[in-house]
Amino acid sequence: MKRLNWGMIGGGEGSQIGPAHRLAAGLDAAFVLSAGALDHDPAAGRDFAQRLGIAADRAYGDWREMLAGERNRPDKVDLVTVATPNATHYEITKAFLEAGIHVLCEKPMTVTEAEAEDLVLTARKAGRICAVNYGYTGYALVRHMRAMVARGDIGAVRLVVAEFAHGHHADAANADNPRVRWRYDPAQAGVSAQFADCGIHALHMASFVTGQEVATLSADFASCLPSRVLEDDAMVNFRMDRGTVGRLWTSSVAIGRQHGLTIQVFGETGGLRWAQEQPNQLFYMPLGQRLQVIERGEGNLSPEADRASRVTVGHAEGMPLAFGNIYRDLAEGIAAMEAGRAPDPAISLYPRAEDGLRSIAAIHAAVRSAAGKGEWVDARPKLFR
Ligand SMILES: NC(=O)c1ccc[n+]([C@@H]2O[C@H](COP(=O)([O-])OP(=O)(O)OC[C@H]3O[C@@H](n4cnc5c(N)ncnc54)[C@H](O)[C@@H]3O)[C@@H](O)[C@H]2O)c1
Known part of the structure; x- marks a missing residue:
């Protein structure tokens, strides 16, 4: 399977959930961390992104800069994870879906019901995956x-x-x-x-x-x-x-x-x-x-x-591996969409915008x-x- 380009928004150095996403997305060699706007502080976000191996021109100061930088690249990100505080999820997720980029949004997906409904409809209209990280599933x-x-x-x-x-x-x-x-x-x-x-x-x-x-x-x-x-x-x-x-x-x-x-x-x-x-x-x-x-x-x-x-059996598995199963389902879902084939039915369990x-x-x-x-x-x- 071709490796997919993956981007993160939020999940900066010292954040609670950022490391679990990076471990999870890396588990099956399905995703490469290619771009990020990782921190509310632009300089800290750029610096941390480069220390994680992201190229300097894709280590962005904020998500709007990232959207502008990525949307027209031939190797643009396939999937973006939104791991910022709750009130920012809606506008970031909507903007990336509309740009044709699949999104895994942290929970709670939005603040208002109208926003959540809009993301369900936006994802359907764009024909993109909008997943929500109920990762314990x-x-x-x-x-x-x-x-x-x-x-x-x-x-x-x-x-x-x-x-x-x-x-x-x-x-x-x-x-x-x-x-x-x-x-x-x-x-x-x-x-x-x-x-x-x-x-x-x-x-x-x-x-x-x-x-x-x-x-x-x-x-x-x-x-x-x-x-x-x-x-x-x-x-x-x-x-x-x-x-x-x-x-x-x-x-x-x-x-x-x-x-x-x-x-x-x-x-x-x-x-x-x-x-x-x-x-x-x-x-x-x-x-x-x-x-x-x-x-x-x-x-x-x-x-x-x-x-x-x-x-x-007998060896402990934990939370990043559980999140990894969500990422693996998403990788198969994205690959199937790109190939114009039906996805493996086993991926049906990943949580979606409707659940959000x-x-x-x-x-x-x-x-x-x-x-x-x-x-x-x-x-x-x-x-x-
Ligand atoms: N699914 C889960 O099990 C789980 C667990 C913990 C947190 N979460 C969710 O993840 C999200 C983040 O939570 P957290 O605990 O990691 O928070 P946190 O406060 O520990 O970290 C937030 C990170 O986002 C960055 N950030 C803030 N605003 C930003 C912006 N506009 N652009 C780019 N980066 C920005 C901060 O600099 C920080 O690095 C929340 O929505 C939370 O509900 C989910």
């Missing part, structure tokens, strides 16, 4: 969990319980740290902080694993640090479109919790539990039998899990519900009602 055992639910191993799903609770923003003395502050600033983060930052990973995971969409929800938001305008803790009850009951807790003040993304699914004939901090084990409880521990990489897993698993839109609609529904003392509201995007 790239884990082998998350894909296996989905396959087990889909083939009926636990019967009809009664209940899904999702959590994403960490304690890294609990220190009031650290609230002004620039990497923490933007997440609680409505001008940069949008209408929600913790639910939009972490809760939507858990909510998307609930949909991914059950194969159902969120229909209605009721939310309770709290700002445990009173200086925060936006919430740092949320409890969300929801119902899915085939009747499954959903429970979700997300927090950034849960001291002692590290990453805290877990998903549990309870059906008529069994239960499943997976936790991001122990991603190589999936706990399976068949009704009336003993607890079973499914190991990533063992024999007789689903084709989805085998495809996503990269090292032999569903999350943004759910964020706004949760904000409305929380303001209305937990009233139940429609969580579906207007475009899909």
